[in-house]
Amino acid sequence: MIGEDDVRYVAKLARLRLEQDEVARMTGELAKILAHIDKMSELDTADVPPTAHVLDVVNVTRPDKPRPSLSRADALRNAPAVSDDCFRVPRMG
């Protein structure tokens, strides 16, 4: 059963700040959703291969030739902060 500590831990993994009221609400909601999901454990899937993709396409390649790509200006156009033609971010903690 998922608890508030699990929710805080997973939120940390997901880089998601949750306020205390969100943690409480999320814990209840996730418990209910996961209980529904646990229905899957009724099935014996030991010998069933997994499906990651429905199409039988594997290893799609193209010639290894340089092609035009996004310009530096376009790549930076939406950045919240830029300096010296780079994305600017706060210092590491």
Added chain:
Amino acid sequence: MTALDPLRLTARVAKRLLVDGEISSAELTKVYLDQIAAVEARVRAYIRVTYDNAAKYSTKVDREMQAMRGPLAGLPIAIKDNMVTEGVTTTCASRILHNYMPVYTATAVRQVWDDHVVMLGKTNLDEFAMGSSTENSSYQTTRNPWDLATVPGGSSGGSAAAVAAGEALWALGSDTGGSIRQPAALCGIVGMKPTYGAVSRYGLVAFASSLDQIGPLTRSVYDCALLLQHIVGQDPNDATSVALPEPVALPDAERLDGLRVGIPAEYLAAGIEPGVRARFDETIARVEELGGTCAQISLPHTEYALPAYYIIAPAEASANLARFDGVRYGYRCADPVDLLDMYERTRGEGFGPEVKRRIMIGTYALSAGYYDAYYGRAQKVRTLVRRDFERAFADVDLIASPTSPSVAFKAGSRTADPLSMYMCDICTIPVNLAGLPAISIPCGLSDGLPVGFQLIGPAFSENRILQAAHALEGAIGFAPAPTFCDSGAVAPDGGGEAAAEWSPQPGGLCAQAWKEAQE
């Protein structure tokens, strides 16, 4: 110029009027802009109407009709706001992308732009396409033009409501677990999810990459085929896209002789409203009147599809949405103390409740110690769901079901219980897990609200589905139009209204007109 009713005009007829010179693209476009002016304040289907683009580009098409004569030239369209459009903000109805100005255009949109379709605007959706009512939009709750107290479905609710309300001739949406078909059903229009890979996903902001697919929302099956023709194809920018084995044909069937239709017992087992069931049974009777045969079939793993979907889709979403971190685009929180603080607060403030829920489910399911029990098992259940369909299609040509267990529900009536909202897609989700094509067509009303009829086919059977749907559409003769009545809301407003600081940034001209203007 003849008086045109935007609630009834099809692309097929509009195209003929354009080609015959009875109407200009500018006049046709104005029909929709006028309807937007008349009803958009109540329906709220659009996040952004690209007035300038629509007026300028339609005029250009008229001026250069000879050079631009293409099968879709001059026909106006609405685009779901999770497909990137160069020069027009693309928000995914999320705060985190409220100011995002794409520097390229999605392949499917590029294809219709290259055909000189006129873009009317970008439509509302559940944030990042996660939801079944558009109530998860960070900006506005779109209302269903059949009853403004009800939701249009989702997540392509803006596109569906725009078409149903006569605010667009047709539209593009995306479908991850039913997000084209369910809103099409609730709004009384046609919606199709093509076979996985048939339409490029390049430029469709990724939700669940192994399930997402772009498709048409239209007023007729013929229009659906016409639009589908122009968005399919292999794209070097999407390695999962494939060429259809045969071109999409414009449907002309009036009979269903020899067609074997399977009715899955599990889809009708529980939770289907009586009115929906009645319309479904009548439509099945029509299949037989038209020469088809119907037989009950079994898709035994149906009840496990929803649990598997609610691991696979959130798991993929949690990975896909990792890119929204305040570094390269979109919202960044104010005054972060360090990098980690910026990541966490940007995402905590930028994402809405449903998106957070799915990121949490997905991250949990992929985390150490839980992977095999959840994600690994869900992928195996996905195989079982696929095999159910493969076995069924050994005996039948198509599978029929209601598209949605219910008609449009009141805004606010399901927002408190996420699981009850997830149940909206019980008849559509298995189709995405198996990557199959499916269509929803209107098959009548229940309590004055539209009911959708779903036809599912094997992979790449788009033409078979379209032909059958066309014949059925003719026999059903669905004629009513939405009334814009309001039966009164359960809640004053089910969805969040955007605070001024979050409203989408001014978008300027769309590249479609902007590029032309530079020439």
